[in-house]
Amino acid sequence: MKLHQLSLFLENRPGQLRAPCAALGKAGVDILTASLADTAQFGILRLIVKDWQRAKQVLEAAGVVVNVTEVVPIEVDDRPGGLAAALAAIEDAGIGVEYMYAFAAGPMPGKAAIVFRFEDPDRALAAVKERGLRVVDAEELLGKKSM
Amino acid sequence: MSSWNDPPGGFHPASVPDYLPRGRLAEIQLQRLQAVVTRAHGRVEIFRRRMEERGLTPAHVRGLEDLARLPFTVKADLRDTYPFGLFASPMEDIVRLHASSGTTGKPIVVAYTKADLDVWTEVMVRTFAACGLHRGDVIQNAYGYGLFTGGLGAHYGAEALGATVIPISGGNTERQLMVMQDFGVTALCCTPSYFLHLLERAREMKIDFSRLRAGVFGAEPWSEAMRQRIQAESGIKAYDIYGLSEIIGPGVGIECAHQTGLHLFEDHFYPEIVDPTSGEVLPEGAEGELVLTTLSKQAMPMIRYRTRDVTALFAEPCACGRTMRRMRRIGRRADDMFIIRGVNVFPSQVETALLQVEGTLPHYQIVLTREKGLDRMEVKVEVTREVFSDKIRALESLHRKLEDALEHVLGLRVQVTLVEPRSLARSEGKAKRLTDLRNV
Numbered sequence: 001m002k003l004h005q006l007s008l009f010l011e012n013r014p015g016q017l018r019a020p021c022a023a024l025g026k027a028g029v030d031i032l033t034a035s036l037a038d039t040a041q042f043g044i045l046r047l048i049v050k051d052w053q054r055a056k057q058v059l060e061a062a063g064v065v066v067n068v069t070e071v072v073p074i075e076v077d078d079r080p081g082g083l084a085a086a087l088a089a090i091e092d093a094g095i096g097v098e099y100m101y102a103f104a105a106g107p108m109p110g111k112a113a114i115v116f117r118f119e120d121p122d123r124a125l126a127a128v129k130e131r132g133l134r135v136v137d138a139e140e141l142l143g144k145k146s147m
Numbered sequence: 148m149s150s151w152n153d154p155p156g157g158f159h160p161a162s163v164p165d166y167l168p169r170g171r172l173a174e175i176q177l178q179r180l181q182a183v184v185t186r187a188h189g190r191v192e193i194f195r196r197r198m199e200e201r202g203l204t205p206a207h208v209r210g211l212e213d214l215a216r217l218p219f220t221v222k223a224d225l226r227d228t229y230p231f232g233l234f235a236s237p238m239e240d241i242v243r244l245h246a247s248s249g250t251t252g253k254p255i256v257v258a259y260t261k262a263d264l265d266v267w268t269e270v271m272v273r274t275f276a277a278c279g280l281h282r283g284d285v286i287q288n289a290y291g292y293g294l295f296t297g298g299l300g301a302h303y304g305a306e307a308l309g310a311t312v313i314p315i316s317g318g319n320t321e322r323q324l325m326v327m328q329d330f331g332v333t334a335l336c337c338t339p340s341y342f343l344h345l346l347e348r349a350r351e352m353k354i355d356f357s358r359l360r361a362g363v364f365g366a367e368p369w370s371e372a373m374r375q376r377i378q379a380e381s382g383i384k385a386y387d388i389y390g391l392s393e394i395i396g397p398g399v400g401i402e403c404a405h406q407t408g409l410h411l412f413e414d415h416f417y418p419e420i421v422d423p424t425s426g427e428v429l430p431e432g433a434e435g436e437l438v439l440t441t442l443s444k445q446a447m448p449m450i451r452y453r454t455r456d457v458t459a460l461f462a463e464p465c466a467c468g469r470t471m472r473r474m475r476r477i478g479r480r481a482d483d484m485f486i487i488r489g490v491n492v493f494p495s496q497v498e499t500a501l502l503q504v505e506g507t508l509p510h511y512q513i514v515l516t517r518e519k520g521l522d523r524m525e526v527k528v529e530v531t532r533e534v535f536s537d538k539i540r541a542l543e544s545l546h547r548k549l550e551d552a553l554e555h556v557l558g559l560r561v562q563v564t565l566v567e568p569r570s571l572a573r574s575e576g577k578a579k580r581l582t583d584l585r586n587v
Binding site: 005007009010011016038041044046060061063064066067069099117 | 531
């Protein structure tokens with residue numbers, strides 16, 4: 001249910017984003033979705049890839065610092081208020097969201113997938129399921145062809 | 148009288164002087180001091196002139212305490228008399244020359260007679276023996292062979308010890324690692340920063356060096372923190388070796404298995420600690436500049452040579468049984484110090500701050516710049532797997548903690564920049580910790 005997300009440390013300079021992406025491309029690793037967080041000094045590139053173990057190996061061999069965290073992909077309705085409903089479930093359970101970003105393409109028509117980073121992913125999983133929200137199956141997401 | 152790590156069957160016979168009773172040692176020291184002062188006075192013009200200016204003759208050296216009356220020798224003396232002006236032997240008695248890489252202008256040249264080389268080999272045997280090495284060990288010598296004293300000095304010592312020597316010299320990391328693995332290397336000689344570089348590559352190349360048990364690391368200052376990191380990450384025992392070409396090369400001092408300071412081979416190299424500014428001799432235990440006198444050197448005697456290395460001496464007996472006095476490991480050189488906005492800073496202080504925050508010592512570099520007449524100090528710190536987080540907040544907090552810790556240690560606000568791993572220059576030799584772009 002949980003996905004393995006790779007986070008990469010990057011200096012905030014032109015060209016820094018390309019090298020790790022090119023390394024993954026060369027190794028034939030599919031990037032399913034990506035999100036970049038940055039400050040004036042540095043950035044963190046977060047990636048969901050098809051084969052995270054191999055991607056980690058490729059990146060580390062290229063000299064990149066990689067951190068692996070578990071994130072939860074939650075399915076929300078692709079309509080006004082869809083995301084708010086999911087957030088209500090999380091908030092009501094008293095769970096903090098560290099950060100979130102959209103999955104590039106939703107798992108099925110009319111749905112979107114949002115990737116959440118929680119302090120406590122297991123408790124979050126239980127809370128959203130209790131509200132009848134669907135946590136996207138990892139197989140389902142990773143099975144999709146990337147964009 | 149052997150230490151717990153000495154080989155079965157006792158220590159190498161060359162190590163006998165390590166355990167001389169202090170009284171007997173003092174007799175030998177005085178006798179040798181009088182001889183070397185007489186030799187330098189008779190044969191080295193600059194030294195004789197300085198003695199005369201003070202109204203001194205070799206006869207004034209009646210006790211070891213009289214050494215403090217003699218003039219200092221400084222590095223500039225070697226440059227000013229380049230190439231052979233400090234030699235006390237005729238060229239036909241000199242069997243080897245070494246030279247340092249002068250960063251500016253001419254190098255400094257040092258010379259050895261056959262007897263000098265024998266002393267050098269002897270102190271290097273005693274050095275390796277103190278590290279628990281013996282016949283049967285396979286020693287990979289990655290110090291540079293050539294004009295630098297490190298390579299050949301360690302080489303002949305290791306051979307005389309009876310170990311198997313691999314004279315691989317410096318550089319070519321992949322080959323170093325292949326040899327280390329394939330030849331069953333048990334001990335390695337190189338700079339500590341180069342060993343860290345080797346470790347990093349070994350991990351990536353999945354090299355097995357489980358037979359390696361000792362590293363004889365020197366030729367640059369390194370901290371206790373760095374030692375702890377090396378020992379924890381590699382599982383080997385990391386020994387600090389001390390030496391300098393002007394005195395003999397490697398083999399002036401070495402740690403024993405207890406790693407509580409470096410024993411100085413003071414039957415050949417007499418140590419004093421002086422105030423770096425006034426030149427006054429400081430009492431035992433006080434921190435100051437190490438001054439060395441070569442007691443047995445023929446070709447190029449050094450009387451009261453100012454090493455610029457900052458340390459302290461202590462005479463308490465060591466648990467290993469050696470009677471040679473110990474000096475605190477050298478964390479800094481009087482020359483390494485830089486002044487920024489009126490504050491004296493040593494790179495070792497920066498290490499202390501980084502270590503406090505991260506728990507291990509990351510690769511770092513200090514960059515000094517001057518903008519609009521104002522000095523700026525920046526510390527670039529490589530982000531390691533251990534401290535990297537996927538959360539911006541955590542990295543910003545690390546960044547702030549580093550700046551705070553540096554301010555606390557230095558009394559100065561400096562800019563910290565987190566940089567990608569392996570983006571700072573890795574030396575194959577000495578670590579380049581400081582880049583001064585101030586044009587002062």
